[in-house]
Amino acid sequence: MIKFSRRLFLSGLTTLAVISAMQITTSCSDKGKISNNLSDKSLGEVNLYSSRHYNTDTELYEGFTKETGIQVNLVEGSADELIERIRSEGENTKADVFMTVDVGRLWRAQKTNIFMPISSPILEERIPAPLREKNGYWFGFTKRSRVIVYNKSKVKPEELSTYESLADTKWKDRIIIRPSSNIYNQSLVASLIEANGEEATEKWVRGFVANFARPPQSNDTGQIRDVAAGVGDITLANTYYMARFAKSDDPIDKEVIKKIGVFFPNQEGRGAHINISGAGVVRNSPNQANAIKFLEYLTSSKAQEFFARGNDEYPVVEGAILDPVLKSFGTFKADDTNIASFGENLSTAVKVMNRAGWK
Numbered sequence: 001m002i003k004f005s006r007r008l009f010l011s012g013l014t015t016l017a018v019i020s021a022m023q024i025t026t027s028c029s030d031k032g033k034i035s036n037n038l039s040d041k042s043l044g045e046v047n048l049y050s051s052r053h054y055n056t057d058t059e060l061y062e063g064f065t066k067e068t069g070i071q072v073n074l075v076e077g078s079a080d081e082l083i084e085r086i087r088s089e090g091e092n093t094k095a096d097v098f099m100t101v102d103v104g105r106l107w108r109a110q111k112t113n114i115f116m117p118i119s120s121p122i123l124e125e126r127i128p129a130p131l132r133e134k135n136g137y138w139f140g141f142t143k144r145s146r147v148i149v150y151n152k153s154k155v156k157p158e159e160l161s162t163y164e165s166l167a168d169t170k171w172k173d174r175i176i177i178r179p180s181s182n183i184y185n186q187s188l189v190a191s192l193i194e195a196n197g198e199e200a201t202e203k204w205v206r207g208f209v210a211n212f213a214r215p216p217q218s219n220d221t222g223q224i225r226d227v228a229a230g231v232g233d234i235t236l237a238n239t240y241y242m243a244r245f246a247k248s249d250d251p252i253d254k255e256v257i258k259k260i261g262v263f264f265p266n267q268e269g270r271g272a273h274i275n276i277s278g279a280g281v282v283r284n285s286p287n288q289a290n291a292i293k294f295l296e297y298l299t300s301s302k303a304q305e306f307f308a309r310g311n312d313e314y315p316v317v318e319g320a321i322l323d324p325v326l327k328s329f330g331t332f333k334a335d336d337t338n339i340a341s342f343g344e345n346l347s348t349a350v351k352v353m354n355r356a357g358w359k
Helices: 013-019 057-068 079-092 103-111 121-126 183-196 198-210 220-229 239-247 251-259 288-297 301-310 324-328 340-344 346-355
Strands: 045-050 071-076 097-101 139-151 234-238 260-263 274-281
Touching: 045 079, 045 288, 057 071, 057 288, 057 301, 079 097, 079 103, 097 103, 097 288, 103 183, 103 274, 103 340, 103 346, 121 288, 139 220, 139 239, 139 301, 183 198, 183 234, 183 340, 183 346, 198 346, 220 234, 220 239, 220 251, 220 260, 234 239, 239 251, 239 260, 239 324, 251 260, 274 288, 340 346
Parallel strands: 045 071, 045 097
Antiparallel strands: 097 274, 139 234, 139 260, 139 274
């Protein structure tokens, strides 16, 4: 029988300190064994600290256990909470793998010195070089693009071209967006710094901000709904949000998807901005060999399908099955800049956004 333990959602450092000593053993009979209770066994397990919270991920862990006999023990929380927990545990940590979304968070984890570099011919062969850290500190396992979402009754696709063009005055009072504190926006600006330099990017951000129809607020889902409602004409959103609307059975969501279009920017140049969900092996991992096996498993065809489906993302391994909804968005040219550079530019991006008035 394969057991499944109740997931732990971490809410703060004080809570972390308390919960790390707790033992929660609620189980049911139809899922892969995933536990918050990190045992003292040195063999046959891998302890995964993850900020991904998707039910389909459990199928991944179940499949890995069936294939290898290695049990997956899961601890969930926000990326920042888990990074701090691993850092504070130091040599006593039980964490083997840290998994999160967005290269900015992977970069933070690397700079906090919680990752160790690994060498794996399987990972290096299957994961494209732009989607992994060059020294093997972390690897991308799914990807998404940050696209222009537009109201089809107000914007024609031929009016759109690049991220840079969104600073044009023709978009005055027509753009809505989430706040600058959002990591997805920060990573986009970091990519623009890599492509165009800090000075040009700050000029762009100032022009972009001048075109806002309202102060930044809400999240990508909120922006998409408001573009459909005519509050703004265009926004920027990750592709998986669009996929969620397209798959929804909610009549309101069905109306939203009818009114909006998806545009992949910079197709005549470097390509559309790409970001990832990724993971790395923890520096003080007690089960390093199992941790590497787990990461390698994530590049298998079946795992890529489950992993990508969990958040409606694109697989990174060539030939992996693409979700039909994502396929309906069409093929596009992706920016092949090594995304580690976005992490390197992240602090500069935040400063640029602050100076330019992106609240």
